[in-house]
Amino acid sequence: MEDIRERIDALGEAINQLSQLNETPEIANEITRLKAVVYKLEKKAGTLYDPWDKVKIARKIERPRAQFYINSIVTDFVELHGDRAFKDDKAIIGGIGKIDGHTVTIIVQNKGNTAKENIERNFGMPHPEGYRKALRLMKQAEKFSRPVVCLIDTPGAYCGIGAEERGQGEAIARNLLEMARLKVPIVSGIIGEGGSGGALALGVADRVFMQANTTYSILSPEGFASILWKDSNRAKEAAGIMKITARDLLEYGIIDDIVEEPVGGAHKEPLQAANALKEYIVSQLNELTQKDVHTLVEDRYERFRQYGAFYEEEL
């Protein structure tokens, strides 16, 4: 694995240098050839990624964000702002639009692709008003009987004075309770980082998916390492034992599906990633909208009801 990575890096550097030369047909050909080799190597590496590789891909600044997916797969999108109580939280984007034939309410956590955007979006870390905006839009979706689609990409809910003053815990808890009984289909999935209660607050759904190179966890590997071993530098080790990858969580039944990403990660071919995402969401909506509401809510309850592992002595 290490030498594959070294070769990918070396080839990338070669391509970089070649593309700075005056372009001739020979050079163009060589670049194409090298890119093909890199593609093959990355494809091979993809099957060998360890959890920490996935953490790094999930956090790449150039990774396509929820806003990109809205632009690519939602038509007639109208953004709706604010929680009607305090302010508009820009870490969460919500609105109405169409995905294929389905009119949906779409609610996403949005990080930025630049430092400036990230500051504007608070790195995708919502405050209570973000969760309350999400809940307002979910209840609105229920009123108009349209399905809800949530895209999750957050290191976690924001930790700060204002967030605590305005009831971060209550805001997340309320979403969990209301999503559990919302009378419309909900499809939720992780498109980057799925961090703690901040992710779950958009994740109580009928279908839960993860893109192939994303993570979903009780908290960040750094946080985990610092709580358990008082050393956040052991994050890589923590990632290894936390069971945070799509494959692990599919095995545990926490998620239903893995949505494939382009070779090397969604950032390599964002439109291809968007198409796969769209295809998946549409297929789930086609199924879920056929279910009667009572069965839908009942099944959602049972889904979350079964999570947990414990031991009971036989009486």
Add this chain to the structure above:
Amino acid sequence: MLNDLIKGAKKYATTNPAAKKAGIPEGMYLQCPKCKKSIYKVDLKAQLGVCPHCSYYYPLSPRARIFAIVDKGSFNELDKEMMSVNPLDFPDYEKKLVNYIDKTDQKEAVITGTALIDGQETVIGVMDSRFMMGSMGSVVGEKLTRAIEYATSKKLPVIIFTASGGARMQEGIFSLMQMAKTSAALARHDENGLLYISVLTDPTTGGVTASFAMLGDIILAEPGALIGFAGPRVIEQTIKQKLPEGFQRAEFLLDHGMIDAIVKRPDMRETLACLLKLHQKEGK
């Protein structure tokens, strides 16, 4: 192998339960951690773990709490044999569990059951901050969910005393899912028009705050209890400044409109009895 470990632990867990029951350290006198004055232990017990000099609240063990709240002899424990397993094969988790089982004489961080409070039947859950910091793993989530479901089926109110440092890290994603599970059970209880009172005690943080703790129809808290989503240390690290005095204490939450009332420990039983009475359905 795992079951053997836990079964093995039970032998030790029952050696000397009487001395540990009140959650108060052993010896005749002890020093109050807040005012540093010495307290006669018998006094402390009589005062339900409240320092007679400065009103500091010692953590109460769940059994002492239940004893102080419910009608004598009315408590019927549910699911008392349930114990944790190690779903992620987390290193040393079993060993840790065994340690806490031994230390607290509890099998997990919550006790649930049915009881009468001034003659009124209720379902009650009490968390134990001494058991792995009251962290919520599968057992805490499952026992509370079963208790809430039982209340829903029998049309009973639910009272939960929370005390938790947050998620049970060793159970990873399973711990996170307990937040959804308990909240979903409360949604059904709520839809049946039934009363849920949460009582927040020191400390209530993390995943417990972001689920059942903050979902009470009525939310009460003990004086001075630390209540928040993020712990104060995490916030200080994030914002790189010291937090103001009293931040995230029960009085702060009351001031910010996040809880209904602060109730002193000696008044808790009476307050709960009164609230239950006020919610009795006509003709019942």
